[in-house]
Amino acid sequence: MQRNVIFAAAAGTYDVMRFVRALSRLEGVRLLGVFGRLDDEVRALCHDVARVDDATSLDDLSEAVSLLTRKHGRAHRIVGINEVLMVQLAQVRERFGVPGTSVRAATLFREKAAMKDALRAAGLPVARHALVASEREAFAFAEAVGFPLVLKPPAGVGAKSTYRARSGDELRATLALMRPSASRPVLLEEMLRGTEHSFETLTVGGVPRAFSFSNYLPGPLEVVENPWMQWVCLLPRETKGAVFERARVAGLAAIRALGLDDGMTHMEWFARPDGSIAIGEIAQRPPGPQLCQMTGLVNDVDIYRAWARAVVEGVLDAPWHRTFAAATAWLRGVGQGRVASIRGVREAYQVLAPHLVEARLPTIGKQKNDGYEGDGYVVINHHRTEEATALIRAAIETIRITYA
Ligand SMILES: Nc1ncnc2c1ncn2[C@@H]1O[C@H](COP(=O)(O)OP(=O)(O)O)[C@@H](O)[C@H]1O
Ligand SMILES: [Mg+2]
Structure with missing residues (x-):
């Protein structure tokens, strides 16, 4: 019995292919790919591949999964390895009734503020934090926690747009750069030492x-x-x-x-x-x-x-x-x-x-x-x-x- 395993990624990069190869070598697995970009190795290792315009788009992913399951039958698993895809993959799994990490869990692992709230509620040590929408809110947090502070996007990766503010002046300057708003808040954290x-x-x-x-x-x-x-x-x-x-x-x-x-x-x-x-x-x-x-x-x-x-x-x-x-x-x-x-x-x-x-x-x-x-x-x-x-x-x- 062959089980359909769907793997999604933007492209079959050097690093992604290590996981694709491992999946393709499992016994009894029919590997189905969802990729933004196709190449020879992706085609060779996958039994079938659906190309998507945007691998991070829930609609594109759903459409690709729907196409593949119509052709090959229901999916046993839908997986990926990229941080920016983890929530969407959970959403697709939920849509198609495929077991795996839930949307709730995937979101907690992705959204740094909700993650910290959940960890703190479980009694685990995390930095104090606040999602701020304005300079006023940021200074209120700074007042309570003190400097230095770390500023970052609420769901960033690779330390992109991540800054340290050692003083009120640095905080003001960094906020001017990041421009927090109600729809695009900035995550402020106590600076952990060590x-x-x-x-x-x-x-x-x-x-x-x-x-x-x-x-x-x-x-x-x-x-x-x-x-x-x-x-x-x-x-x-x-x-x-x-x-x-x-x-x-x-x-x-x-x-x-x-x-x-x-x-x-x-x-x-x-x-x-x-x-x-x-x-x-x-x-x-x-x-x-x-x-x-x-x-x-x-x-x-x-x-x-x-x-x-x-x-x-x-x-x-x-x-x-x-x-x-x-x-x-x-x-x-x-x-x-x-x-x-x-x-x-x-x-x-x-x-x-x-x-x-x-x-x-x-x-x-x-x-x-x-x-x-x-x-x-x-x-x-x-x-x-x-x-x-x-x-x-x-x-x-x-x-x-x-x-x-
Ligand atoms: N509260 C903090 N205290 C000390 N350093 C931090 C803090 N938050 C982030 N950093 C530094 O910034 C880096 C990137 O932040 P992180 O929260 O890991 O986001 P990501 O890795 O997803 O971009 C961390 O690896 C760490 O070096
Ligand atoms: Mg990190």
Whole structure:
């Protein structure tokens, strides 16, 4: 018996295809694609594909699902991995009576203010926050909470349009830029202090069955604020200790509170200087591509297959045993314009080669990416955390990018 699994994405990008391939390799699955852009590999791996103008549009998605189910019969699952699609996919599932994460849960995982309310109601530590529609409301919040504050879109991604305000003047200037209104409020948060980390789980039947941690070096907002920094995400091999344990307990409670059934989760959290933790946010999707890959590496599992088995069959493929450390450095240089040169690649390769998992070098001539994830990356792994740290430091110190 073949079960229809519908996977939706804007395009079959390099990162998306890892999940598509894993789905296509499952036994007894007839993979049906919904894509904004079609290419040969998408066509080859999917039994059938529907093209949509806008993969984030509920109407377009519904129409595509309706077309595919008329041709092939009802869908067993409707899944995706992109943050901007998660709520719409839940809505489509609801429309077509397909099991999976509910619209309510998907919305709580997506809307940062509602998420924080739900987490706080469950007794979990989160930043104080307010959705503000005007400068007056923003200053009232600042009065109550104090500076510094973080300003961001209520459902943003990738630290886009996210700012820190250290004073009333900075708050006023940032609000002038973001222009909050009743229909487009801005999310204001107390600034959490300490180091930033992530916590990933593979959750089946509502129960997190496997999990993993990472350290952000430093937090994305700090990387955005400091053009000379190159972001590193390190997955230490050792994740024991009171602070990780607090984060794990809070993470599991967060998943229960928001109500996920099957899938991967990606939570960001802060370890405060006093040893306490606070949750930054949590998403009901795999983490970003390199973090996802590293989660598989350190735990010695095929993470894409594990995700596919969880979302399609509701099972955990294999237990996770953490046997490696891994790290990714996102490559960027200072300056503006297009990538003009990349130096030090050969030298870096000599040092990294035995432990190099993947590298994507910036493309000469390509416009600089203004996000904290830069223009390329290097992923390494090593069985010792100390060595992994030294290797990734060597990568960012050796590879040099210029723009013109
Ligand atoms: N309340 C906060 N306290 C400290 N840092 C924050 C806070 N909110 C956001 N940040 C910083 O901004 C980054 C982006 O914010 P986040 O809420 O994770 O949104 P997204 O990742 O969806 O863009 C975080 O990773 C963190 O570095
Ligand atoms: Mg985030």
